[in-house]
Amino acid sequence: AQSVTQLGSHVSVSEGALVLLRCNYSSSVPPYLFWYVQYPNQGLQLLLKYTTGATLVKGINGFEAEFKKSETSFHLTKPSAHMSDAAEYFCAVSAMNTGFQKLVFGTGTRLLVSP
Amino acid sequence: IAGITQAPTSQILAAGRRMTLRCTQDMRHNAMYWYRQDLGLGLRLIHYSNTAGTTGKGEVPDGYSVSRANTDDFPLTLASAVPSQTSVYFCASRENRGLNTEAFFGQGTRLTVV
Numbered sequence: 001a002q003s004v005t006q007l008g009s010h011v012s013v014s015e016g017a018l019v020l021l022r023c024n025y026s027s028s029v030p031p032y033l034f035w036y037v038q039y040p041n042q043g044l045q046l047l048l049k050y051t052t053g054a055t056l057v058k059g060i061n062g063f064e065a066e067f068k069k070s071e072t073s074f075h076l077t078k079p080s081a082h083m084s085d086a087a088e089y090f091c092a093v094s095a096m097n098t099g100f101q102k103l104v105f106g107t108g109t110r111l112l113v114s115p
Numbered sequence: 116i117a118g119i120t121q122a123p124t125s126q127i128l129a130a131g132r133r134m135t136l137r138c139t140q141d142m143r144h145n146a147m148y149w150y151r152q153d154l155g156l157g158l159r160l161i162h163y164s165n166t167a168g169t170t171g172k173g174e175v176p177d178g179y180s181v182s183r184a185n186t187d188d189f190p191l192t193l194a195s196a197v198p199s200q201t202s203v204y205f206c207a208s209r210e211n212r213g214l215n216t217e218a219f220f221g222q223g224t225r226l227t228v229v
Contacts, residue, residue, distance in 0.1 A: 009155065032214045032215045034217055036220075041222075041223075042222060042223070043119075043205060043220035043221050043222045043223050044158075044205065044207075044218075044220040045220070046217045046219075049215070049217055051215035052215075090157065090158065094214040094215065094216075095214075096214060100146070100163055100165050100171055101146065101165075101209070101211065101213075101214055102148065102160055102163060102173070103148075103207075103209075103218050105150075105157045105158040105159075106157055107155060107156060107157040108157050
């Protein structure tokens with residue numbers, strides 16, 4: 001069964017610092033991976049996704065993620081954090097289970113950005 | 116562009132009462148989902164529907180039921196609410212074209228059962 005693990009429930013950075021949010025996946029088949037962002041009191045919004053092809057994926061708001069099969073990882077990065085990046089971030093893997101498709105989510109990482 | 120609309124946005128409910136959370140999408144997506152979000156647990160799938168007229172159970176279906184009479188609507192019903200159902204509920208939809216398609220989410224319903 002496909003799953004994802006997010007390391008660190010909270011990550012704190014200073015404004016302008018590098019953002020690194022970690023996600024490792026488990027999948028017996030080539031995975032389709034997603035990062036979503038959730039701002040306070042809002043729903044989830046897609047940041048980026050990896051399907052096939054280029055392993056470095058660029059998303060919205062300056063975020064990018066690199067698919068590394070050898071490390072079973074899909075870490076999310078941003079070179080310079082902004083205050084507006086403070087939110088919860090979810091990694092997800094697309095899975096097929098007894099005839100239906102679903103997204104399996106990690107437990108989330110809350111990004112805190114200080115001035 | 117509305118996308119997915121959930122109602123109500125928040126609700127305080129007495130234990131034992133029946134409640135229906137509404138979800139409507141205007142993207143003509145075949146697949147729809149209900150997730151609950153709890154601190155430290157991420158999002159967990161309650162029920163899903165691959166297409167109008169079909170539904171299925173997710174990871175945490177107990178105490179919940181759904182129906183899918185048409186493409187656009189996917190209501191979630193709590194027959195007799197219990198405090199452990201206090202959570203934030205998200206409805207989502209997705210094109211049923213393959214595993215590489217993303218899901219779109221509503222704004223959520225914050226439910227408190229007292």
